[in-house]
Amino acid sequence: MGSARILEPESNEHNMYYAHSENGNGDGCREALRDHLTFVARRAARFASVFNAEQQATAAGMLHDLGKYADQFQRRLDDPQHERGRDHWSAGVGG
Numbered sequence: 702m703g704s705a706r707i708l709e710p711e712s713n714e715h716n717m718y719y720a721h722s723e724n725g726n727g728d729g730c731r732e733a734l735r736d737h738l739t740f741v742a743r744r745a746a747r748f749a750s751v752f753n754a755e756q757q758a759t760a761a762g763m764l765h766d767l768g769k770y771a772d773q774f775q776r777r778l779d780d781p782q783h784e785r786g787r788d789h790w791s792a793g794v795g796g
Contacts, residue, residue: 718770722778731778734770738763 720737723730742762749758768774 719778720766720769738766
């Protein structure tokens with residue numbers, strides 16, 4: 702299985718793309734979208750290895766939150782009131 706790579710857009714207004722923000726209670730921290738997608742892809746490939754589907758699982762893991770590269774989603778992480786009603790799963794599937 703080859704290693705998965707994320708090629709991010711040149712830049713955005715943040716110069717960094719995030720998968721999620723801190724938890725509502727202040728615990729946790731932001732996670733870089735590139736790191737999140739790579740982690741999920743590797744984990745999915747491990748699970749899929751038992752039925753010989755590592756490549757498909759890697760692709761699914763790398764693409765599952767692709768919509769979070771949208772500036773609209775990134776603004777929501779900075780200011781949840783700015784994008785009221787926008788849920789994280791809509792962005793994840795191409796929002």
